[in-house]
Amino acid sequence: MPGENYRDMKAEILVNVAPTETRVARVENGVLLELAIERTNKRSLVGNIYRGTVARVMPGMQAAFIDIGLEKAGFIHASDVAGQPLIQNDEDGPNGAKPDIRQLLHEGQQVCVQILKEPMGTKGARLTTQLSVSSRYLVYMPDLDHIGISQRLEQEEERERLREQLERAIETGNMKEEGGGYIIRTVAEGITEGELRIDLEYLHRLWGLVKEQLQKAPAPSNIYQDLPLALRTMRDVAMQEVEIVRVDSRGVFKEMCDFAQRFCPEVLPRLDYYSGPRPLFYLYGVEDEISKALERKVYLKSGGHLVFDQTEAMTTIDVNTGGFVGRHSLEETIFKTNLEAAVAIARQLRLRNLGGIIILDFIDMKDPEHQRQVLRRLEKALESDRVKMKVTGVSELGLVEMTRKRTSENIQQVLCEPCEVCNSRGYLKSAETISYDIMREILGAAKSYESDKVLVIGAPLVIERLLNEDAKHVESLENHIERQVEFRVESTYSQEQYDIIPV
DSSP: OTTOOGGGOOEEEEEEEOSSEEEEEEEETTEEEEEEEEETTBOOOTTOEEEEEEEEEEGGGTEEEEEOSSSSOEEEEGGGSTTOOSSOOTTTSGGGOOOOHHHHOOTTOEEEEEEEEOOBTTBOOEEESSOOEEOSSEEEETTOOOEEEOTTOOOHHHHHHHHHHHHHHHHHTTOGGGOOEEEEOGGGTTOOHHHHHHHHHHHHHHHHHHHHHHHHOOSSEEEEOOOOHHHHHHHHSOGGGEEEEEESOHHHHHHHHHHHHHHOGGGGGGEEEOOOSSOHHHHTTHHHHHHHHTSSEEEOTTSOEEEEEEOSSEEEEEEEOTTOOOSSOHHHHHHHHHHHHHHHHHHHHHHHTOOEEEEEEOOOOOOHHHHHHHHHHHHHHHTTOOSOEEEEEEOTTSEEEEEEOOOSOOHHHHHOOOOTTTTTSSOOOOHHHHHHHHHHHHHHHGGGOOOSEEEEEEOHHHHHHHHTTTHHHHHHHHHHHTSEEEEEEOTTSOTTOEEEEEO
């Protein structure tokens, strides 16, 4: 909405637990904004550390495949090999040549890697040898030597305060000699030096255990696994933005209380065990929103709508006025639709967890000021998104190109599977087309067999078409092949499925 500060909204976190999966929803002002799903038999792999074996080196791609014990080998680029930038200067190599992946890794070599991106579709996990472990306020990177601060911490005074406190905590804890770099996370805003020191000590103890396992574990093997979804939520979400965390499992509620007691005691009063008669997600309307997030079309309050098309290469989002005619000029109608669409798009990107290249096809606007305001509305709505992204300006065609970091599967990939009926095309041949296919096939095969009749077994809509709209064509076909054609409905057949049987 105009003038609305998206970052000041207070959120509710809903944790729904079942034996098969855990779902975490973020709701702001009664609107579902984010959904994370972790299934018991398929926990998130991002952040996991493995000892693996180089299975294949690909010089043409400057990359390698590494067996870490998963179904598909992981993929690592030369730029993700610790201490080895992809492009070297003159001092690093002859004539400033790029490093050859064959000089960094070789087949059969054992390496320690961490998962950056989940396996998706036919692709294995994206890996790095630049290992890190996380706590509530910090990320520790043993192979680096600098202190970074989350970009979402915008106040320079607070950034400097946290940097100084961390440097003092490292000095007083005698951890400087252990080396390593750190990233101060967004949730660290406002914390004390004592809280930072506790986190620092925990990270070094944790890294000590991981390091010990890395030295003796065989390959391939999983060395370190990140926290389960419910506890990761407690660790990663900026809880100053959250009013309440409702959990519908007594066991998980206790685990979250224990975690909060140890790492974030200020969150304890906000934890609430929900034991009401109605399922938690139904109470907040989350189930309906999940169903809508799987649909191709999203309706706007004005009457306009968005159309989402996802391919392997990119996602396109088309904005349409639909039934919205406005009260004034066409230009004003288009402008208002695009403004509303900008906010809806930002929400859907988070809810659907869309990543990679995204093309936004706004309705063409002639007024440059309208273009500027729509783009500003989009950028404002995206500010509360924790995922890294980049947005371009509005082109002459009304297109906005953007990228959103992709680290895990989107909601469609998690909840759905390719359609066997349409062979993943996303559409089916019409009943009319199948009807014509059947008649053509009967005509072409009539000379190949001798029988008194031909039996056609097909889906209800196809048989109905043959008996009604195409009845005259069927009669003509029977006269031509001098045989009777009979039809039988098979309700279990898909629209494109049929059998032609000589009787």
